[in-house]
Amino acid sequence: MSETNHPFPRMRDVALYPLASRESLVTTEDFCAVPEPVPGFDGFVDALPDIYAGTHFKDLVARIVRAREAGRPVVMAMGAHVLKVGLAPLVIDLMERGVVTHVALNSAGAIHDFEIATVGRTSERVETQLPAGLFGFADETGRGIAEGARRGAHPGEGEALGFGRGLGRMLLESAPENVHLSVPATAVRLGLGVTCHPSIGADIVHMHPACDGADLGVAALADFQHVCRTVSELAADAGSESGGVWLNVGCAVILPEIFLKAVSVAVNLGVDLSAITTGNLDMIRQYRAETNVVRRPPGTGITLVGQHEILLPLLRMAVISKLDGGRVQESV
Numbered sequence: 001m002s003e004t005n006h007p008f009p010r011m012r013d014v015a016l017y018p019l020a021s022r023e024s025l026v027t028t029e030d031f032c033a034v035p036e037p038v039p040g041f042d043g044f045v046d047a048l049p050d051i052y053a054g055t056h057f058k059d060l061v062a063r064i065v066r067a068r069e070a071g072r073p074v075v076m077a078m079g080a081h082v083l084k085v086g087l088a089p090l091v092i093d094l095m096e097r098g099v100v101t102h103v104a105l106n107s108a109g110a111i112h113d114f115e116i117a118t119v120g121r122t123s124e125r126v127e128t129q130l131p132a133g134l135f136g137f138a139d140e141t142g143r144g145i146a147e148g149a150r151r152g153a154h155p156g157e158g159e160a161l162g163f164g165r166g167l168g169r170m171l172l173e174s175a176p177e178n179v180h181l182s183v184p185a186t187a188v189r190l191g192l193g194v195t196c197h198p199s200i201g202a203d204i205v206h207m208h209p210a211c212d213g214a215d216l217g218v219a220a221l222a223d224f225q226h227v228c229r230t231v232s233e234l235a236a237d238a239g240s241e242s243g244g245v246w247l248n249v250g251c252a253v254i255l256p257e258i259f260l261k262a263v264s265v266a267v268n269l270g271v272d273l274s275a276i277t278t279g280n281l282d283m284i285r286q287y288r289a290e291t292n293v294v295r296r297p298p299g300t301g302i303t304l305v306g307q308h309e310i311l312l313p314l315l316r317m318a319v320i321s322k323l324d325g326g327r328v329q330e331s332v
Contacts (some may be wrong), residue, residue, distance in 0.1 A: 175305025
């Protein structure tokens with residue numbers, strides 16, 4: 001964008017500061033562990049009462065296991081809070097075990113992921129940063145996410161378009177100290193699906209002078225199209241009753257809206273989604289997520305309410321305890 005047509009040229013002069021100098025509320029020292037399946041945990045799951053959340057929890061676990069045994073995708077669409085509360089190792093573990101095959105992030109999730117990978121800390125103190133004019137102006141964060149969008153919009157030979165893939169490739173190549181805790185980097189390393197879905201103007205990185213709207217738009221649209229393909233692949237194979245699973249975890253608006261439109265694309269193209277499972281896992285019931293993920297789409301919708309830092313470790317342990325050897329076998 002040239003100086004003459006920029007709506008607010010003074011934005012180019014915002015003051016930036018080094019990410020490492022910022023106080024952050026979350027550090028890798030507080031992150032979760034990912035123990036091997038606990039002997040007898042599958043029996044604990046089976047012993048839960050067959051009523052209300054007990055029934056729903058067991059049903060979701062069984063559907064995730066059946067989906068992967070049938071070779072269908074399991075998608076985890078995550079709000080930023082999942083990573084902010086130290087669950088990146090859990091998500092990565094499920095990817096490495098072959099349980100989660102595609103991860104969808106909003107921009108806030110990508111921001112937390114980048115900062116964790118880069119400096120091992122994330123989550124600024126907004127109530128003190130905002131009055132000081134510092135909120136959202138860590139230089140490396142804005143530049144890094146902008147570079148991820150650029151890489152996603154202009155992939156190299158043999159590379160796929162897409163914001164999430166661009167971020168993952170960038171982090172793998174730059175190899176910061178905690179790249180092993182990056183969800184996009186892990187997805188690219190494993191050859192799994194990863195997408196990032198920004199809301200322009202709602203994310204701190206859009207205040208950074210390096211943000212390029214053209215790159216952002218191309219990379220984000222490609223990621224929506226990746227999601228449309230993945231949602232189409234949730235359909236059960238002919239003669240099978242096991243479709244794929246879409247899990248919305250802690251995102252109230254953006255990812256539920258993305259999912260609903262992808263469902264509409266799939267159905268418009270004649271894809272039968274009647275055998276899919278959708279799950280909404282959050283601390284409270286959110287209207288948009290409940291409506292767009294659980295109630296409106298074809299298939300079976302399940303809601304589980306609970307703190308991510310407790311509910312997701314329980315779900316992970318329940319799923320891997322039901323899998324032979326604690327992972328999806330390579331033949332799937």
